[in-house]
Amino acid sequence: MESVNFGGDNPQPRFGHTICVIAPNKIALFGGAVGDTGRYVITGDVYIGDMTSKKWKRIEASGSVPTNRAAHQALAIELNQMIIFGGAVGGGGLADDNLYVFELRDDTGTWVTVPVIGTTPGRRYGHTMVLIKPHLIVFGGNTGQEPVNDVWSFNLEKSPYSWQKLECSSEQPSVRVYHSAALCTTGSANGMMVAFGGRTNDQGALNDTWGLRKHRDGRWDWVRAPYRNQTEQPLQRYQHSTLFLGTLMMVIGGRSNNVGETLPFEIYDTETSDWYKFQAIQRFRHSSWLIDQFLYLHGGFDSDQPNIPTEGILRLNLNTRFAQTPQLLRQMNTLKTDQSFTQSFNPRPPTNQTQTQDQFRRTNQQQALAKNQNNNQQVRVSSATNKNIRLANQAIVAMTYGPEEDITNQVKKVPIDKLQDEHKKLGAGFQDPNSQNKSQFLDQLCQPFVQNLLIPKDYQSIPPNSNLLTGIRKEMIIKLCDEVQRVLDKEPIVLRLRRPIKIYGNLNGQFLDLMRFFDHFKAPYDNLYNGDIDSQDYLFLGDYVDRGTRSLEIVLLLFTLKLKYADQIHLLRGHHEDAKINKIFGFADECFLKFAEDIMDPNSIYQRINRVFQYLPLAAVIEDKILCVHGGIGQTMRTVDEIELIQRPLEIVHDPKTYQQKIALELLWSDPCLSEDELENQPNPERDIFQNRQIMRFGTNRVSKFLQENNLNIIIRSHEPTQEGFERQNNNVITVFSCPDYGANSQNNKGSMLTISKRGDIIPKVILPANSTSESRWMDLEEAIQRKKGFAKYVVIDNDELQWRKRQFTPLRSKKSQSQKQFA
Numbered sequence: 001m002e003s004v005n006f007g008g009d010n011p012q013p014r015f016g017h018t019i020c021v022i023a024p025n026k027i028a029l030f031g032g033a034v035g036d037t038g039r040y041v042i043t044g045d046v047y048i049g050d051m052t053s054k055k056w057k058r059i060e061a062s063g064s065v066p067t068n069r070a071a072h073q074a075l076a077i078e079l080n081q082m083i084i085f086g087g088a089v090g091g092g093g094l095a096d097d098n099l100y101v102f103e104l105r106d107d108t109g110t111w112v113t114v115p116v117i118g119t120t121p122g123r124r125y126g127h128t129m130v131l132i133k134p135h136l137i138v139f140g141g142n143t144g145q146e147p148v149n150d151v152w153s154f155n156l157e158k159s160p161y162s163w164q165k166l167e168c169s170s171e172q173p174s175v176r177v178y179h180s181a182a183l184c185t186t187g188s189a190n191g192m193m194v195a196f197g198g199r200t201n202d203q204g205a206l207n208d209t210w211g212l213r214k215h216r217d218g219r220w221d222w223v224r225a226p227y228r229n230q231t232e233q234p235l236q237r238y239q240h241s242t243l244f245l246g247t248l249m250m251v252i253g254g255r256s257n258n259v260g261e262t263l264p265f266e267i268y269d270t271e272t273s274d275w276y277k278f279q280a281i282q283r284f285r286h287s288s289w290l291i292d293q294f295l296y297l298h299g300g301f302d303s304d305q306p307n308i309p310t311e312g313i314l315r316l317n318l319n320t321r322f323a324q325t326p327q328l329l330r331q332m333n334t335l336k337t338d339q340s341f342t343q344s345f346n347p348r349p350p351t352n353q354t355q356t357q358d359q360f361r362r363t364n365q366q367q368a369l370a371k372n373q374n375n376n377q378q379v380r381v382s383s384a385t386n387k388n389i390r391l392a393n394q395a396i397v398a399m400t401y402g403p404e405e406d407i408t409n410q411v412k413k414v415p416i417d418k419l420q421d422e423h424k425k426l427g428a429g430f431q432d433p434n435s436q437n438k439s440q441f442l443d444q445l446c447q448p449f450v451q452n453l454l455i456p457k458d459y460q461s462i463p464p465n466s467n468l469l470t471g472i473r474k475e476m477i478i479k480l481c482d483e484v485q486r487v488l489d490k491e492p493i494v495l496r497l498r499r500p501i502k503i504y505g506n507l508n509g510q511f512l513d514l515m516r517f518f519d520h521f522k523a524p525y526d527n528l529y530n531g532d533i534d535s536q537d538y539l540f541l542g543d544y545v546d547r548g549t550r551s552l553e554i555v556l557l558l559f560t561l562k563l564k565y566a567d568q569i570h571l572l573r574g575h576h577e578d579a580k581i582n583k584i585f586g587f588a589d590e591c592f593l594k595f596a597e598d599i600m601d602p603n604s605i606y607q608r609i610n611r612v613f614q615y616l617p618l619a620a621v622i623e624d625k626i627l628c629v630h631g632g633i634g635q636t637m638r639t640v641d642e643i644e645l646i647q648r649p650l651e652i653v654h655d656p657k658t659y660q661q662k663i664a665l666e667l668l669w670s671d672p673c674l675s676e677d678e679l680e681n682q683p684n685p686e687r688d689i690f691q692n693r694q695i696m697r698f699g700t701n702r703v704s705k706f707l708q709e710n711n712l713n714i715i716i717r718s719h720e721p722t723q724e725g726f727e728r729q730n731n732n733v734i735t736v737f738s739c740p741d742y743g744a745n746s747q748n749n750k751g752s753m754l755t756i757s758k759r760g761d762i763i764p765k766v767i768l769p770a771n772s773t774s775e776s777r778w779m780d781l782e783e784a785i786q787r788k789k790g791f792a793k794y795v796v797i798d799n800d801e802l803q804w805r806k807r808q809f810t811p812l813r814s815k816k817s818q819s820q821k822q823f824a
Helices: 326-336 356-372 416-425 433-453 474-490 511-521 551-564 587-595 605-613 640-645 659-669 700-709 799-805
Strands: 002-004 018-023 026-036 039-050 055-058 061-063 073-078 081-085 088-090 099-105 108-113 128-132 135-142 147-155 163-165 180-184 192-196 209-214 220-224 241-245 248-252 265-269 275-278 287-291 294-298 305-309 313-317 394-398 411-415 494-497 501-504 537-540 569-571 619-622 626-628 696-698 714-717 726-729 733-736 751-756 762-767
Touching (some): 018 081, 018 287, 026 081, 026 099, 026 305, 081 135, 128 180, 128 192, 180 241, 494 537, 494 640, 501 511, 511 551, 511 751, 587 605, 619 640, 700 714
Parallel strands (some): 018 073, 537 569, 626 714, 714 733
Antiparallel strands (some): 039 055, 073 081, 099 108, 147 163, 209 220, 241 248, 265 275, 287 294
16 A cells, blocks of 8 residues: 655544545545544544645534544535534543534535434444435444444435334344444445444454345345355454445455454455455554545554554555456456446535435424424424425325224335325225235245246256246146236336336347346345345346247246236337247247147137237336337337327237337337448348338437437347347447347357446446257247147148248347447
């Protein structure tokens, strides 16, 4: 590590202080103790450090100034604002349990006390505090009597402001003090507070890692982080610090129960569960922060001089430190190509709705006004002083039928858009057995499909060409289709979705590749470390069937997931979700071969699944800025709203006569031009298999105009294989294709899916073609007719369809300059 010399009002050497990044290249230091451990003074100083000019400036702050303290917690909540809580004041005393917000304005600072009602976490020191917006999370510490392991949440956006003690039903970490915690903002642990180490009530150091995450139903749960290699565990430590760099948790400094023990700089990869060890950084009770690829440390004690606090700032170039570790260096390189790299460590400017300190100040004023008028029966609060009005997306509903009745289990949250239906449930002693029975029925219906098909950890042990549908009967599949169709029928044809979200492109019957994706990048089920359905939505862009040999497995799994997680799993329609197409390209053959059914029978599995396909949505819009479709925008559609005029059930007309038929066809079949230089729409004869001259490639001008007129930023689509599994064209069209080695080793392309983080970063996740096995991955469409005696009786193929079966696989999109860059 190298020293970084600062000028200006250099703070005295100290320990137990805090430093947080409150603006790009600007840090705020607060409090701490100065002097040696035998004779120290607790401070309440505020210093602002400019990382560009390398100067400190001591700030004289006004307002409700907090008492001096150390071993407290502070973090940035908005641009130029930080919040502090807890700490020790010396002599065995503890700081008060108020929350204080500091704001820097033109080299002057002001403090505001956050108005809080109700119970608080109480006084404590050596705790952690993390912001999972909009919630401040305080965990553990020492109350002055003993270490604790309680967790408290404080909603910064919900007035009146109050603390809530979180009751987690899962296994919980043990009591601890002087531990660390940090927020992971990407990958499968996105949105999770990850806590490490600390000292327990018997003074023993700890080395366990825990994650705390909020479920979408409002529950909070702990989960213990797995360690892949049980022989390479992290060292026990306390009074250290942790920071996140992408998916990597860096454990910095600290000390153990062994006097003089040197503790390595350790890295935990939340994606792989691996630990990495590097040369020690000998600091404890210090402060640390990240800017770009540099790790900075200030103050604390050096292990060689454990009684005298250090001065100055140390800097470590992580590129240099990770140079011999390719796994970590790749993570660094990925982050560097992301334009939002530094934003992950620097707070964003507040919007008009999040002027946090001003809001607290107004609330204080309102409470003072109410107190002065407490003799009045009513207190009027002027709407002019309360401009930050927020509309909640849920209402609290309770039902009771007598003054003595316990309503504990009768209180629930109801989405605003479903509130109007609550009156239907009122009545004397209302019970809803139908709802309970329905839920049990759906669980029982889904269970065999989940057990047979959601196997991301077991797929490698499946014998080639084995039957995965053992025990799944035709009537179970028909019932699954009935239930999924009811869910889809209630959805709009244009979905409005949120981040974070994962987006999958074409799957084309490659079930084992889908399991590989789920294995490498987590799967949509409840287990917090193997699954991420509580923190991610999933969007599939269509083409689930045809060409591949396991289309049924994919369709049945996705239908099951849609039924289990209707609000998190989203299925769009692709051009192969069309009976006229999938009769030709393999899905009909597969249904016959696996269930020996007449595919022309309207009660067949094949026909029933195709009727469900007619209810699939055609498009999705993410956060009002990203349009997702299977194919593209074609040449006809002017606005996204026009899609909503299309009626379902929808049969695709390949020689369209109406405006809506034309739009639907183009959404499923059109492609962008192959070159960014092609400005105008071009004919697309390769796609026009029925020779109707309806299919076009849309040009750069068409894309720009459509996005501008619809106030969109990006189009994400699939429909065409790409060499790298994804392609970015002109910064506003992204193609993602999730089927590697498309076409039986003829193309050797990679497969990819996209993750869009809560912050809006778009990151591709890639898998390589699988190793060769004896698994038959692709249908032989020409040979299929003669393969089984009596086959033609059930899959009648006319001469035109036979010729279409001979068509080659869709070729790779031509690789253009700069098309395969990492996303910015």
